[in-house]
Amino acid sequence: MCMGVSKDGRVAETDDILPDGYELKKGDGVYYISYAMGRMSHIWGDDAEDFKPERWLNDNGVFQPESPFKFIAFHAGPRICLGRDFSYRQMKIMTIALLHFFQFNLADKTRKVTYKTMFTLHIDGGLHLLAIPRTK
Known part of the structure; x- marks a missing residue:
């Protein structure tokens, strides 16, 4: 999913049981669609489809990151995107520059x-x- 990929998956290397109790057999595929996960009301609340940047702020207005296992855009765990922090920094710099000069x-x-x-x-x-x- 790194670099904007909207879906991803893995193949079970051994028999396994997922946290919800679902049993996987070796070779079974497990796929997820990050686009859909980002709009699921049982994960993000009834307003999941609303554009609400403030959902990332705590009660004091300070940025509060979500778990990478909940906000899966850059993967999570040992396979987290190596460019995640650089990507965040780039987005912040460009956003500040654009909003400073344009509406x-x-x-x-x-x-x-x-x-x-x-x-x-x-x-x-x-x-x-x-x-x-x-205009200034």
């Missing part, structure tokens, strides 16, 4: 934004924005 609006405010699930996750038809320079 963004949807080019067509009536268009509903939907996703197109492929090997990597795309916005169906692209996300057309208007970047309006901020």
Whole structure:
């Protein structure tokens, strides 16, 4: 899933039992779709599909990361994405720079934004924005 891959899986090397009691036999495949997991109400609450950046903040407004086993975008455990921290840093730097210089609006405010699930996750038809320079 690293680098935006929206689904992933593994194959059982030996017979095993998952935490929920499901029995796997050697060679069974286990797959998960991170896109769907990020929108499951039993994981994230009834507002799971709402864009709520504040869900990542604690009561004091400080960033509170979720368990990598819950927010699976960069994998978890011994196979966690090596570029995760670099990716977070890049996103923060670019976001700060863009928001400092521009205000963004949807080019067509009536268009509903939907996703197109492929090997990597795309916005169906692209996300057309208007970047309006901020004046000082």
